[in-house]
Structures are given as C-alpha cells and as structure tokens.
Amino acid sequence: MAGFVVKKAKREKIFTKIALMAPSGGGKTYSSLRLATGMAEEIEKETGKHAKILMINTEQSRGSYYANEFDYDIIDMEAPHNPERYVEAINFAVDEGYDILIIDSSSHEWEGSGGCLDLHKQAGGTYQSWRKVTPRHDRFIAAIADSPIHIIATMRGKDQYETSKDDRGKMSVQKLGVGAKQRDGFEYEFTVTFLLDQKTNIAEQQKDNTHIFSGKSGVILSEDYGRKIIQWANSGDGYTPRVRNAETETPEEDIKDIKKQIIALCTEKGGTKNKALMDTLKSFIPSGNPNQIRDIAKARECLEAIKEVEAL
Secondary structure (H helix, E strand, O other), rough: OOOOOOOOOOOOOEEEEEEEEEEOOOOOOHHHHHHHHHHHHHOOOOOOOOOOOOEEEEEEHHHHHHOOOOOOOOEEEEOOOHHHHHHHHHHHHHHHHOEEEHHHHHHHHHOOOOOOOHHHHHOOOOOOOOHHHHHHHHHHHHHHHHOOOOEEEEEEEEEEEEEEOOOOOOEEEEEEEEEEEEEEEEEEEHEEEEOOOOOOOOEEEEEOOOOOOOEEEEEEEOHHHHHHHHHEEEEEEEOOOOOOOHHHHOOHHHHHHHHHHHHHHHOOOOHHHHHHHHHHHEEEEOOOOOOHOEEEEHHHHHHHHOOOOOOO
C-alpha cells in the first residue's frame, strides 16, 4: 500500500516509565527511591559510570525524609504547578545527565495550585475551555513518554473508605486507593503501573509491559526489582529518539489568550502610570507592549510576574 513502510520488528533499548499510585501513607516516595536505587546500581554495573537520581519534589519537606538512606539530588518545586514547569524540570534532568527521575508527585500537575484544573477554571471553566488546557497537559505526557531518561512518577490515590467487621464483630475503617488524582487514563501511559496498599505498602501491578510482575499477586517494590527493570529495558539493541509531529505544538490561540490576560491585568493595575508594572513588562519585552511577545513560555512567565505587581 502506498504510504506504508514495512520493516522487521526489532526490540530496542527502552527508557522505562513507572507509575506508583497510593493513598496517603501508601509508601510512594520510599518505594520510588528503592526502585530508583536498584536501577542506578544496575546502570552502573552495566556501564561502569555512576548513575544519578533526581527527585522533583512537590510534597513539601517529605522529599528529604529519606536522604540518610538513599543517594539522590532534589528539586523542591513550588507552585504554580503548571504543565510547563514539569516539562522544564524533565528537560533539565535530561540536560544535566541524570539517569533516573522521580516525579513526586505528578498529581500536582493536575489538581495542584496552578495545575490543569486551576488553568481550566481560569480559562472560563466550560467544556470548551479544555481546548486551551488539554494541549498543555498532553505536552507533559509527551515529555514523560519521549524523554531519554527513566522516570518514576507518583500519583496520589483517590481515597475511598471501606468499613468491615472482623471475626469478633469489631468494626474497622480502611482507606483504599481507587485510581489516581490525575486525568483519567493517565496511569496507562506508563511501562509499568502499580497501586500500593496503604497499610502494607504491597504493590499490585495494574499494567506491566515488562512481564517481570506477571502472575504475582503483590510485591514490595525493592532495589532488586529496580535492577530487573533495567536488565529488561537494556535487553534490546540501540535506541531511536521519539519525535512528535508538529500537531502537538502550541496553538497560536494559546499565546493570544495569554496576551489578552496580560493586557487585562495591566489595565486593572494602572497601565502605563504604574512604574513597577511597566518595569516588570519591560523585563520581558523592552517595548513594554505585551502583543510583541512571541514566545509562549516567556508570555506565561510575564503573566505570573504581573500577578505579583501591586495595583495603583
């Protein structure tokens, strides 16, 4: 058929993407560090170079709780937790030569301050408003899927409570994790996806392309499993970088909408009479005219900066 290229299927090396979902107290951070440590050990064994782990931490001081047990670097990511900041952090990890990136937690990109739900509300809160937010979230998914780095992403579980009676008739309440606090289906973008039990920290695989966990009713995620994941990932030959087509690029209407927000905010805060406002604008565009901003990342930074300027 015209337009189709047929070739022999070949197994290449893979940069694994692992998702850990759990309610509060389910052991997401600790399990991530155990897996990442085993992965780093196997990479070092196979390549002879020291493998580096980076954590993007949105969980306040909790990201450093286990610094005395594991060797890793950390970035504390404060709000706003918009998709672009996550993409920037992923690209930073790649550029700085890290081998494994832990995103703890990816739920903030969806429901955190400045995350997708906030962005949707700011865009009008209608069904149509999602057309301005969904492409931004999709670029976050693409960054995880396509980046040449192993990624472990944690997600807060959607908590549900179940009451039960024991043999003596005593009632107890158990917190269950039922899916993730992220966009529906997000957890299936990964190579392996686990749901961790809140009481036992046992991980049940929800999806497993590696087949390492097939047939297992539940496991404690350990360094040994991290080593096995790297052995599986490196069992192919070569690696072909993934390049998304141009359809995933930012629509022109997105930057136009940001410029409108900038102009509206400037008007509210006193316009050209507000020296602090104009100085802030000119730090992004020397003319002080928001319409001349061409880069969408710069436009978003400008908008956030203007929000901090006091009105006259």
